[in-house]
Amino acid sequence: MATEKGKVCVTGGTGFIGSWLIFRLLHRGYSVITTVRSDPAYQEHQKGSKSSVQISTTQKAEAAIEGCTGVFHVATPVDFEGKEPVEIVTKRSIDGALGILKACLNSKTVKRVVYTSSMSTVQFPSNMEDIDEAVLEFSEKNGLEVVTLIPSFVVGPFICPKFPGSVRTTLALLLDEMTLESMAEFLSAKYPEFHIPSKDYLKEITWYKIPSVTSKKLIDCGFKFEYGVEEMFRDAIQCCKEKDYL
C-alpha cells in the first residue's frame, strides 16, 4: 500500500545497513519494498514484526522498483571470506548495480538512487573504483540522479537475520581473540593487492595514518551524527551478547 510519502525500494533488506534503513524509512512514513535473495527465510525472520515491508526476490528487481520514487542500492556481493576471485565479485557487483540503474530508468518514476560505495575506493587502488566508475558513468550518460555515499565505519547493534560481516570484522579482536598483528598478517596474505602494514611494522608504530575522507558534504546537507565510537562499540557488543555471538 502506497503512503503519502510514496514508495521506495531498498536492495539487500537482509543486510546490516539495509535492515536499519528499512526500519528508519518505515518509521518516517515511507512505503518500502525490499529485494532479498532468500524470500522464505526473510519472511520467517520478519514474523511477528510490526513493520509492513513488502518483499521481492533479487530476480524481480525490475518489478520491485516499478512505481518507486527512490531506490537505495545497498546489496553487495562483497565476499569477506575471500572465497572467490576479486574479478568475479567485481563483475557481479557492476552487473548488479547496472541492472538496478536500468530498472530505475525504465520505471520513469525513480527520481533518485542512493548507492553505498566503500572507503576502499578512497584508501586503496582497488577494483571497487571500477564499480563506482560504472555507476557514475551510467548515471551521467542517462541523466539519472545518483548519490554515492561512503559509510566509512559502521558498527553497532543489528536487526538483520545474520551476523553482519562488517561487525564481525570490526570485533575480530574480541571474537576470535585475534591481535592486530595477526589480523594484519592474515589480511596481507589473503589480499596482497592492498598495502596492509606488516606485522613487524605494526609493532614499531604507535599510530597509522590513512588517507582521510570528510563528512562535510553530508553535514552541509543537514546530517547530524548521533553516536560516537564509544556508543557504537558498546551497543554492538551488547547486541552480540544478547544474540549469543559473544
Ligand SMILES: NC(=O)c1ccc[n+]([C@@H]2O[C@H](COP(=O)([O-])OP(=O)(O)OC[C@H]3O[C@@H](n4cnc5c(N)ncnc54)[C@H](OP(=O)(O)O)[C@@H]3O)[C@@H](O)[C@H]2O)c1
Ligand atoms: N557496514 C559497513 O561498515 C560499511 C562500510 C562501508 C561501506 N559499506 C557498504 O554499504 C553496503 C551495505 O553494507 P552492509 O554492511 O549492510 O553489508 P551486509 O550486511 O553484508 O549486507 C549485504 C547485503 O547484500 C546482499 N547480497 C550479497 N550478495 C548478493 C548478491 N550476489 N546478489 C544480491 N544481493 C546480495 C546480502 O544478502 P544475503 O543476506 O542473502 O547474503 C545482504 O542483504 C555495501 O555496499 C558496503 O560496501 C558498508
